[in-house]
Amino acid sequence: xxxxxxxxxxxxxxxxxxxxxxxxxxxxxxxxxxxxxxxxxxxxxxxxxxxxxxxxxxxxxxxxxxxxxxxxxxxxxxxxxxxxxxxxxxxxxxxxxxxxxxxxxxxxxxxxxxxxxxxxxxxxxxxxxxxxxxxxxxxxxxxxxxxxxxxxxxxxxxxxxxxxxxxxxxxxxxxxxxxxxxxxxxxxxxxxxxxxxxxxxxxxxxxxxxxxxxxxxxxxxxxxxxxxxxxxxxxxxxxxxxxxxxxxxxxxxxxxxxxxxxxxxxxxxxxxxxxxxxxxxxxxxxxxxxxxxxxxxxxxxxxxxxxxxxxxxxxxxxxxxxxxxxxxxxxxxxxxxxxxxxxxxxxxxxxxxxxxxxxxxxxxxxxxxxxxxxxxx
Numbered sequence: 001x002x003x004x005x006x007x008x009x010x011x012x013x014x015x016x017x018x019x020x021x022x023x024x025x026x027x028x029x030x031x032x033x034x035x036x037x038x039x040x041x042x043x044x045x046x047x048x049x050x051x052x053x054x055x056x057x058x059x060x061x062x063x064x065x066x067x068x069x070x071x072x073x074x075x076x077x078x079x080x081x082x083x084x085x086x087x088x089x090x091x092x093x094x095x096x097x098x099x100x101x102x103x104x105x106x107x108x109x110x111x112x113x114x115x116x117x118x119x120x121x122x123x124x125x126x127x128x129x130x131x132x133x134x135x136x137x138x139x140x141x142x143x144x145x146x147x148x149x150x151x152x153x154x155x156x157x158x159x160x161x162x163x164x165x166x167x168x169x170x171x172x173x174x175x176x177x178x179x180x181x182x183x184x185x186x187x188x189x190x191x192x193x194x195x196x197x198x199x200x201x202x203x204x205x206x207x208x209x210x211x212x213x214x215x216x217x218x219x220x221x222x223x224x225x226x227x228x229x230x231x232x233x234x235x236x237x238x239x240x241x242x243x244x245x246x247x248x249x250x251x252x253x254x255x256x257x258x259x260x261x262x263x264x265x266x267x268x269x270x271x272x273x274x275x276x277x278x279x280x281x282x283x284x285x286x287x288x289x290x291x292x293x294x295x296x297x298x299x300x301x302x303x304x305x306x307x308x309x310x311x312x313x314x315x316x317x318x319x320x321x322x323x324x325x326x327x328x329x330x331x332x333x334x335x336x337x338x339x340x341x342x343x344x345x346x347x348x349x350x351x352x353x354x355x356x357x358x359x360x361x362x363x364x365x366x367x368x369x370x371x372x373x374x375x376x377x
Contacts, residue, residue, distance in 0.1 A: 038373070038375055039328075043372065045364045046082055046319075046365075046367055047085075048078075048085050048086075048188075049086045050085060050087045051090065051173060052088070052193065053090055053092060054090070055164050056093060056160045057160050057164060058160070060193075064146060070309045070311075088116045089137075089141055090114050090169055091117070091160070092165055095109065096161075106118075111143075113169070114169045114171070116173065120135075163200060164196045167216065167267070168212070170190050170192075170220055175223060175227060187232075189315070190220070190270075191239070191315065192239070192264070192267045195262075196262045197267070201262050217270040221295055233295075233296055234294060236270040236271050238267035238298070238301070239303050242304075246304040268300055270298070296318060299315045320366050322366075326360070326372075330376035337374065340372065340373035340374070341371075341372060
């Protein structure tokens with residue numbers, strides 16, 4: 001049928017026949033007539049790339065261990081939900097004028113600047129096919145440099161940086177790992193674990209340690225959109241010092257007058273789409289609804305909990321939500337544009353032309369997939 005605004009819309013139900021249709025339904029000469037900007041791709045619902053951003057500064061070994069202990073239930077629940085996942089880990093340590101590149105026995109800078117940490121099998125991420133996934137995660141999220149720092153009584157020459165920059169570190173990972181970790185048409189999830197705010201005290205820092213433009217939630221959202229594509233959805237989740245009672249508990253746990261803890265305001269705001277109270281540096285720009293449906297509401301958990309299973313369970317629920325919409329990669333051409341959407345039988349779709357967004361009825365569960373063909377300008 002012909003859709004308003006002169007799109008030619010073709011619906012082909014039955015996913016198993018999608019590839020056969022492409023091969024047998026079009027001749028080579030027909031393919032050669034297509035413009036170079038023709039988009040043709042499959043989307044698997046429940047495809048997620050999960051980046052754990054772990055504070056590796058002194059005083060965090062207990063929290064790292066809790067995360068390791070809580071991970072088995074998390075990964076098992078993702079398997080049961082049918083999610084296709086990748087899991088990576090980075091630290092909050094970013095090189096700066098007062099924080100040079102360090103070795104830690106793994107190569108200078110290997111644990112800094114958003115570099116994906118190596119798992120015991122030598123790979124930079126875990127997935128559904130990884131062996132001994134629970135022990136591999138434990139041995140990587142539990143940081144030896146953190147333990148060494150605490151055992152040295154927080155000797156600065158031994159310790160990782162206390163200038164925690166989790167959002168900036170995640171931004172660097174997105175910039176450097178567009179294809180090595182993050183996949184096309186995959187949901188990008190960021191899980192922040194820290195007992196401090198960004199750069200320690202967030203907006204309360206002294207002048208030198210004031211957050212830069214790269215430390216704000218908006219910077220990471222912009223980078224995901226620019227590097228991974230406007231159709232990429234994302235979510236941020238924060239297991240942090242979430243209130244004053246927890247802050248005091250964290251300070252007492254460190255048992256060192258030089259160690260502090262701060263409420264993770266920046267990380268908390270990172271979990272919220274739309275309006276929030278955090279402004280973007282001197283420009284006074286709110287996060288607002290810049291993400292425009294790209295940022296999914298995340299989970300905030302307490303770092304003071306004895307385990308993080310409940311928080312991780314809530315995060316799994318976000319990641320396994322049914323897919324009700326799909327944003328196209330470009331604004332469709334007005335005129336004789338063909339949009340093919342191939343779905344399993346029992347599902348239908350409609351197009352929101354103002355947003356260039358497809359809506360599925362009913363929403364698609366994890367494990368379902370669909371195929372799209374359309375022209376871009």
